[in-house]
Amino acid sequence: MNTNIVSNKIRAAYGIGDYAICLYWSGVGLYLLYFYTDIVGISPLMAGWIYALGIAWDAVTDPFMGYMAERTRTKMGSYRPYIFYGSIPLALSFVLLFWVPPFEGTYLFIFLLAVNLVHRTCFTVVSVPYSSLTARITDDSDERTKLTTARMLAASFGTLTISALGFPIVLWFGGGVESLGFIFLGIIAGSIAVLILSITVFFVKERSFEFSAAELPSFIKVSKSVANNYPFWIVFSSILILISTSLMFNNNLIYFVKYSLDLHAYQGLILGVSSASSFLSIPFWAYAALKIGKKRSWMK
Numbered sequence: 001m002n003t004n005i006v007s008n009k010i011r012a013a014y015g016i017g018d019y020a021i022c023l024y025w026s027g028v029g030l031y032l033l034y035f036y037t038d039i040v041g042i043s044p045l046m047a048g049w050i051y052a053l054g055i056a057w058d059a060v061t062d063p064f065m066g067y068m069a070e071r072t073r074t075k076m077g078s079y080r081p082y083i084f085y086g087s088i089p090l091a092l093s094f095v096l097l098f099w100v101p102p103f104e105g106t107y108l109f110i111f112l113l114a115v116n117l118v119h120r121t122c123f124t125v126v127s128v129p130y131s132s133l134t135a136r137i138t139d140d141s142d143e144r145t146k147l148t149t150a151r152m153l154a155a156s157f158g159t160l161t162i163s164a165l166g167f168p169i170v171l172w173f174g175g176g177v178e179s180l181g182f183i184f185l186g187i188i189a190g191s192i193a194v195l196i197l198s199i200t201v202f203f204v205k206e207r208s209f210e211f212s213a214a215e216l217p218s219f220i221k222v223s224k225s226v227a228n229n230y231p232f233w234i235v236f237s238s239i240l241i242l243i244s245t246s247l248m249f250n251n252n253l254i255y256f257v258k259y260s261l262d263l264h265a266y267q268g269l270i271l272g273v274s275s276a277s278s279f280l281s282i283p284f285w286a287y288a289a290l291k292i293g294k295k296r297s298w299m300k
Contacts, residue, residue, distance in 0.1 A: 006143045013203035014133060015150025017083070020193035020200075021127050022158030024094055027189055028119075029247055030271065031166060031182070032097070034254045036112065039179050040100050046109055054116045061121055065128040067222065077206030079129035079136060086125040087197040091190030093119040098182035126197070136206040142290065149286035156279040162189065164272025171265070 036047035065082075072078045097119045101111050134147050166185060174181025226232060253274065258264040288296075 005140070006138050006147060010137065010204055011147055011150045013200055014137065014147055015154045016196055017130055017200035017204075018151040018155035019158035019161075020087075020196040021130060022155040023162050023189045023193050024090065024123055025127075026159040026162045026250075026275075027094070027166065027185070028097070030163060030250050030254065031185075032116075033251045035098055035182055038258075039182060040108070040112070042108065042112070050109070050113050050116055053113060054120050057117050057120055058124065061124045062128055063223075063226075065124045066132065069129045069132060076201075077136065079133050080201050080204070080206060082125050082129040083197055084201045086122060087194045090119075090122040090126050091194050093122045094190045094193075095183065095186035098186045100179045130197075130200070133204060133206070137204065145286070145289055149282070149289075152282050152286070153279075156275070156282055160272060160275040160279050163275040164268050166271070167264075167267035 033044075033047050033051060036042050036050065037044055069079055069082055072081065074081050076084065093115070096115050099115075101108065103111050134144055134151075137147060138144060169185045169188060170178055170181030172181070173184035253271065254267060257267055257270050263270065
């Protein structure tokens with residue numbers, strides 16, 4: 001029996017985890033700047049700085065988290081403990097992220113920045129080990145493609161959910177008070193994410209490492225290896241451009257709909273349609289990757 005073959009149950013349990021991850025990722029990408037400027041009431045410049053510093057913080061914490069997780073050895077494995085124990089702090093930080101604090105001026109800026117960094121750290125603790133699980137489930141390239149497809153489908157559906165239902169939840173539960181509605185959005189999204197990530201942790205098992213943590217290269221050696229990896233930087237740059245354009249589009253779409261189109265009550269419908277187009281395209285590109293290869297699909 002080929003131990004690299006992944007069952008549909010494992011594939012589904014792993015893939016659904018990215019639904020939870022994208023409730024957070026897309027929730028922040030879509031709503032945080034709007035929350036800062038139109039709900040908290042800070043200037044776009046201040047909001048932009050908080051957002052930018054948070055992204056810069058990710059550039060530091062993401063590689064370090066990967067380094068730490070790879071060297072973790074527990075009965076649950078190397079990655080699942082971080083997902084299990086990190087899911088509740090992540091949910092709480094997401095709720096706090098959309099709370100309007102009773103501060104002004106410098107204290108308000110410091111508080112919002114601190115909460116943003118705390119949330120991004122909690123997100124890193126969960127999301128980086130989750131992403132790394134693919135390699136711990138199977139070595140087979142085609143099986144990894146199928147696992148990634150399951151992830152992307154769930155991730156896109158998570159984005160579709162938070163896009164289509166975000167503002168309806170805010171407006172409905174807030175009763176016209178959007179600051180209250182965002183608290184409910186954080187609670188609902190965080191609770192669902194905790195439940196879903198527990199499913200991933202329970203059903204997905206990690207294969208044992210064939211080497212100890214002591215045999216792994218040091219952080220300096222890993223950093224030098226990455227720095228000299230030319231193909232990595234090409235792919236990294238491409239993904240960075242893709243993510244940047246996606247963030248700019250999503251962040252500006254809400255303002256455009258509210259102020260240029262005067263259709264704020266229809267934000268959920270408009271954001272949902274936008275996300276649905278991405279969701280429907282995933283099966284096509286997954287099929288293309290299996291048939292013509294990942295590189296050629298990417299180039300297309």
